[in-house]
Amino acid sequence: MTIETERQGDGASGAAVTRVPLRFDVRGMTCASCVRRVERALAGVEGIASAQVNLATEEATVTGQADYEAMRAAVDRAGYELRMPDAGDEEGARDRLESERRSEYASLKRRTIFSLAVAAVLMAWMPLTWLFPELMEWLPARVMPPSFFLLALPVQFWAGWRFYTGAWKVGRHGSSDMNTLIVVGTSAAFAYSVVATFAPQVFEGIEGLEAAVFYDVSAAIIGLVLLGRLLEARAKGQTSEAVRSLIALRPQTARVLEDGREYEIPVRAVQPGDIVIVRPSEQIPVDGEVIEGASAVDESMLTGESVPVTKGPGDSVFGATMNSGGLLRVRATAVGADSALARIIRLVEDAQGSKAPIQGLADRIAAVFVPAVFLVAAVTLVVWLVFGPEPAFTIAILNAVAVLIIACPCALGLATPTAIMVGIGRAARRGILVRNAEALQEARRVDTVVLDKTGTITEGRPVVTTVELAPDAGVSADDLVRLVASAERGSEHPYAEAIVREAERRALKLEWPETFEAIAGQGVVARVAGHEVLAGNAELLATRDVPASTRGAMRLDFLVEQAAGAGETPIRVAIDGRPAGVIAVADRIRESAAAGIERLRAMGVEVVMLTGDQQGTAEAVAAQVGIQRVMAQVRPEDKSRIVQELQARGRVVAMVGDGINDAPALATADVGIAIGGGTDVAMETAPVTLMRADLAGVAGAIAISRATMRTMWQNLGWAFAYNVALIPVAAGLGYLAFSGLLDVDVPAVLRPVFGERGFLNPIVAAAAMALSSVSVMANSLRLRHTRID
Numbered sequence: 118m119t120i121e122t123e124r125q126g127d128g129a130s131g132a133a134v135t136r137v138p139l140r141f142d143v144r145g146m147t148c149a150s151c152v153r154r155v156e157r158a159l160a161g162v163e164g165i166a167s168a169q170v171n172l173a174t175e176e177a178t179v180t181g182q183a184d185y186e187a188m189r190a191a192v193d194r195a196g197y198e199l200r201m202p203d204a205g206d207e208e209g210a211r212d213r214l215e216s217e218r219r220s221e222y223a224s225l226k227r228r229t230i231f232s233l234a235v236a237a238v239l240m241a242w243m244p245l246t247w248l249f250p251e252l253m254e255w256l257p258a259r260v261m262p263p264s265f266f267l268l269a270l271p272v273q274f275w276a277g278w279r280f281y282t283g284a285w286k287v288g289r290h291g292s293s294d295m296n297t298l299i300v301v302g303t304s305a306a307f308a309y310s311v312v313a314t315f316a317p318q319v320f321e322g323i324e325g326l327e328a329a330v331f332y333d334v335s336a337a338i339i340g341l342v343l344l345g346r347l348l349e350a351r352a353k354g355q356t357s358e359a360v361r362s363l364i365a366l367r368p369q370t371a372r373v374l375e376d377g378r379e380y381e382i383p384v385r386a387v388q389p390g391d392i393v394i395v396r397p398s399e400q401i402p403v404d405g406e407v408i409e410g411a412s413a414v415d416e417s418m419l420t421g422e423s424v425p426v427t428k429g430p431g432d433s434v435f436g437a438t439m440n441s442g443g444l445l446r447v448r449a450t451a452v453g454a455d456s457a458l459a460r461i462i463r464l465v466e467d468a469q470g471s472k473a474p475i476q477g478l479a480d481r482i483a484a485v486f487v488p489a490v491f492l493v494a495a496v497t498l499v500v501w502l503v504f505g506p507e508p509a510f511t512i513a514i515l516n517a518v519a520v521l522i523i524a525c526p527c528a529l530g531l532a533t534p535t536a537i538m539v540g541i542g543r544a545a546r547r548g549i550l551v552r553n554a555e556a557l558q559e560a561r562r563v564d565t566v567v568l569d570k571t572g573t574i575t576e577g578r579p580v581v582t583t584v585e586l587a588p589d590a591g592v593s594a595d596d597l598v599r600l601v602a603s604a605e606r607g608s609e610h611p612y613a614e615a616i617v618r619e620a621e622r623r624a625l626k627l628e629w630p631e632t633f634e635a636i637a638g639q640g641v642v643a644r645v646a647g648h649e650v651l652a653g654n655a656e657l658l659a660t661r662d663v664p665a666s667t668r669g670a671m672r673l674d675f676l677v678e679q680a681a682g683a684g685e686t687p688i689r690v691a692i693d694g695r696p697a698g699v700i701a702v703a704d705r706i707r708e709s710a711a712a713g714i715e716r717l718r719a720m721g722v723e724v725v726m727l728t729g730d731q732q733g734t735a736e737a738v739a740a741q742v743g744i745q746r747v748m749a750q751v752r753p754e755d756k757s758r759i760v761q762e763l764q765a766r767g768r769v770v771a772m773v774g775d776g777i778n779d780a781p782a783l784a785t786a787d788v789g790i791a792i793g794g795g796t797d798v799a800m801e802t803a804p805v806t807l808m809r810a811d812l813a814g815v816a817g818a819i820a821i822s823r824a825t826m827r828t829m830w831q832n833l834g835w836a837f838a839y840n841v842a843l844i845p846v847a848a849g850l851g852y853l854a855f856s857g858l859l860d861v862d863v864p865a866v867l868r869p870v871f872g873e874r875g876f877l878n879p880i881v882a883a884a885a886m887a888l889s890s891v892s893v894m895a896n897s898l899r900l901r902h903t904r905i906d
Contacts, residue, residue, distance in 0.1 A: 368437060686702045
């Protein structure tokens with residue numbers, strides 16, 4: 118499993134020690150400053166190796182060895198809440214968390230609607246009392262401000278209570294965050310108005326003060342900020358749509374056969390070894406092996422491959438796939454958290470919660486952002502108090518409030534994680550599994566793709582096409598196949614398996630070799646039934662002193678050239694020191710290979726093919742799929758070296774292989790891409806796994822990486838530009854332009870925003886701040902429609 122907790126100590130203590138990456142829910146975060154603070158709190162706990170916090174998922178990923186209570190206490194001291202995941206019921210915990218978020222969203226929606234409704238009333242009535250006082254003569258002047266106070270009071274301390282609790286949690290430890298900015302800004306406007314309402318005599322005789330009320334400002338700010346968070350929460354839900362769609366695939370029940378009778382039970386009650394009955398047009402409930410029946414199974418929900426796959430006895434099937442045809446009896450092999458679907462869900466969630474290196478820039482700025490905003494607000498207050506026009510104090514307060522409200526660390530915190538969530542989710546829905554954000558960022562730079570021929574360009578299931586005997590071979594074709602198949606019987610090499618299958622097709626009786634030696638890059642040497650059998654390339658025969666100038670050897674050379682020219686792989690055979698013949702093996706080229714390679718080239722990516730085959734065979738295959746650069750007769754241990762040589766020349770290399778035989782090269786490459794079923798070791802070895810054996814997925818992975826990184830830069834650019842441009846405006850820069858102190862022609866469309874004197878209304882500032890976060894989320898959501906295949 119991806120996560121694990123280990124209980125230690127007595128049952129009452131409930132201490133937990135993490136030994137592998139573990140995800141925790143973190144409550145109370147609102148901006149990039151919060152993320153930075155939680156990370157530092159966790160990193161300070163003894164035993165923690167690393168801690169990454171994601172604002173979009175509201176999760177912390179921790180590695181190391183530390184007591185859970187120590188981590189919880191550290192996060193609590195930072196002003197936030199850390200929650201332990203329910204390791205025993207992962208699906209139930211996920212459902213409960215989703216239910217909590219729906220309830221929280223409903224509460225936020227009620228408070229937002231109430232706040233905006235009150236703000237609308239105040240914003241409609243208060244200007245009327247100023248503009249048309251004669252219409253209000255029938256209402257006592259002393260009644261109106263208290264009435265506004267009663268309307269604004271629940272907005273400030275009921276709808277806005279979450280801001281106060283959030284500010285208190287961090288403030289009691291000497292810190293500040295987005296909540297602090299909102300609380301200070303709205304409380305200043307509200308408190309000023311309360312004094313003006315119930316003690317207006319305080320303002321009498323003090324230059325620069327006027328007994329004005331700004332309940333509409335505080336109520337509108339809270340309403341608009343809540344609206345921004347409501348839209349943000351809704352957009353966050355859409356960013357995790359890919360995971361929810363995968364979760365929705367989970368079957369709920371299974372039909373189990375026991376003692377000759379069928380029982381329908383919950384899927385979570387199925388045990389490995391149970392026999393499950395799957396009828397036509399039903400979902401396969403668990404991972405398993407077909408023991409009876411044949412059918413076409415639609416695996417598109419896991420692999421993206423729309424063509425159903427034929428399944429029969431001995432074939433593996435996976436939970437959540439659809440049985441399109443006949444009745445199947447399946448022996449369960451993996452259920453619940455161990456199933457392929459559950460592993461994919463965890464992989465996508467882990468990847469969405471990871472951080473891209475580019476996030477470090479936002480984190481460094483977030484560390485000083487809120488204190489810097491408070492400094493700017495304080496300077497704004499002092500400058501307008503000293504140098505501002507009358508009423509100076511009122512103007513200074515409103516400008517300082519505008520600065521506090523318009524600053525938006527939220528956009529900084531959401532800029533990269535939202536793009537990562539949507540990008541990785543989009544890729545997962547097309548059968549491209551990205552293990553972490555670092556791989557997603559690095560794939561953008563790939564300019565060279567190295568492909569292993571067997572199993573990548575070809576289907577990886579070669580067949581024997583011809584068996585040719587040398588003159589004076591001394592054996593028949595069947596004997597040649599029998600001896601070589603017996604020699605290769607214990608090998609897992611695809612060509613060895615092809616020769617064994619050919620022997621089975623010919624109904625030949627095989628023997629176990631008396632001795633066996635596999636020589637990397639050359640072939641095999643074995644003793645079968647008293648005969649020395651060599652099967653491999655010319656180098657193998659030469660090292661074993663097989664004559665190269667005899668008529669039989671020259672015939673072998675001719676047969677080898679002929680097979681290689683046809684794109685087949687020739688295997689030279691010598692028996693008892695004499696050339697005996699050639700077995701030609703061909704591996705079918707994948708139908709999608711040429712199109713996938715053409716798309717890579719269209720993207721400006723150079724494609725290199727590696728193969729252990731001889732040059733002629735390699736060039737024939739490369740010509741069929743449009744590859745111009747070929748490296749033949751490459752030994753398995755040389756693949757990693759070739760990748761390093763390409764990197765030394767300044768190339769950014771993606772290695773594409775099966776994830777097992779190519780593991781060293783996959784690890785060496787800048788980006789390792791495992792191609793295949795995605796249900797074996799391949800899913801654990803490479804940072805990118807293609808669930809579908811299709812080279813178009815390689816181009817798709819690069820395309821989604823480029824689109825995601827482009828979106829990240831757009832989001833960061835917008836977040837930085839917004840704060841750099843509008844904080845000075847909120848501080849009063851508009852006044853200088855409107856008053857003529859700056860030689861700037863103010864567009865007519867901006868005059869209603871700033872009013873007659875050029876001061877930015879704090880209500881407009883709140884609307885701009887909410888729009889900033891929402892615009893980042895909306896831009897990230899565009900990735901859902903990115904073309905990646």
